[in-house]
Amino acid sequence: MALIEFHNVVKKFGGNAVLDGVTFSVEKGEVLCVVGPSGTGKSVTLKHLVRLLTPTSGRVLVDGVDVAECDERSLAAIRRRVGYLFQGGALLAWMTVAENVALPLRECTSLTEEEIDERVKKALESVELASAADKYPAEISGGMQKRAGLARAIVRDSDIVLYDEPTSGLDPVTATTIHRLIIKLNKSLGITSVVVTHDLQSALGFADRILLLKDGRVAACDTPEKFTQSTNRDVVEFLAAMKGTLK
């Protein structure tokens, strides 16, 4: 059984179906990249995984548990396993980077301050941000904010991380660092990753599979090699549109 499963998920907002029968699955330890034009429901898809949204119909399973139907305890357990990197990082402005990363541990565990400090340090080191620990979010760059958000997402030993456009708005060098981090976390900690991205070139480089979302449906879901050679009309159109960004 796959770790994450979407079964025919439909999500409507005010009458129009943003997701219109989405079905896919993600295996444990896999990196799935979700690509597609803006406004096709990529963020909406991720939000279903942690019940920030609930499907109009269909089922979302994480490790066999129906996210939309389960009780608060199972939901908390799922959310504990899932780290979520938001588009803007979503750090709290009045706390330093280290305090932000420590937040889930401070509020929801009974770890001592020393243990927390240790884990925060480890998380910050794994995203190469140890030097900015005492800075406030407003004092660091966008790329650093995203890395801090990533540190916060993995500090609870999550084994699934959802990345919502981790590199959009960043310069290519910073984007490359973030992609390297995603791969590193996946390889060294075995973190299952779902990455929403506009950077098809990099996605082709590091994804195990690529999922193209179009008009609320899964147009294609394949390994990078098969994806680029696909004869599926949607894929061909998408690749043609993205040609300028590909080498």
Next chain:
Amino acid sequence: MTVVREPIWDDAPSSRAQGVVRHFLKFLASLGWAARIMTESLAAFPSVAVRRNGRSDLMRQLYVTGIRTLPVMTVVSMFMGMILALQVGLELRRFNQEIYLGAAVMISLIREMGPFSCGMCLAACVGSAIAAELGTMKVNDEIAALEIMSIPPLRFLAAPRVMALVLMAPLLAFYCCVVGAIGGGVVGATQLGVDFEQYMASAMSIAEIKDLYVGLLKATVFGLVIGTVSVSEGLGTTMGATGVGKSTQRSVIVSFLLILIFGYMITRICYR
């Protein structure tokens, strides 16, 4: 309780009548939402003392609510007392009854104008800031992030803010009464020829303990109302920066209205 809410209906209204009905139901839902926010925040008060960082959060909110608003409070209540004294004093002078100036100013301040001006200042200075802050956090996905980290936003964000308002409102209302009374006395002494000591004696003779209690009760209720309104408006924010502006504006308007309505109702219940 999850505070990241979805629209109640997935489909568009099929007819105009249904649209109207839905608007009404939405209004009822927002009342229920505010009631839940209030009860859950009240229920989370003990957690403020228990949580790590809970007390420092509360201290910061107390500082923002109680100390940072003092300049505005002082000016507003000072002028409130001065206006009252001038208006009432001119009338009293026609009947040569200036000795009652202190009593008249004191009774209106302590029963009504003290809590009222305190409530207005809190709604304008603190409530609006809470709505804007929480609204910005909402549109930046920070609230969603808290929710995913299993940190209940009401416990973490709402409880210290509402608690600070509830604790500070009566103290500030009392402060407003004192400053207003002094302002009235100054006007009395300089404009109306009422001796300041005589003014104070008259003011003290009329002030009953019941008036004080009712006034402080009013202020406490105002604090709770402002807290609830601004937290629910803030957490209900959607649609980016415009949404933040809208919910800030609404939080002030709704707080003002409710302060007037609750002020009347408490007066009606306590004095008959």
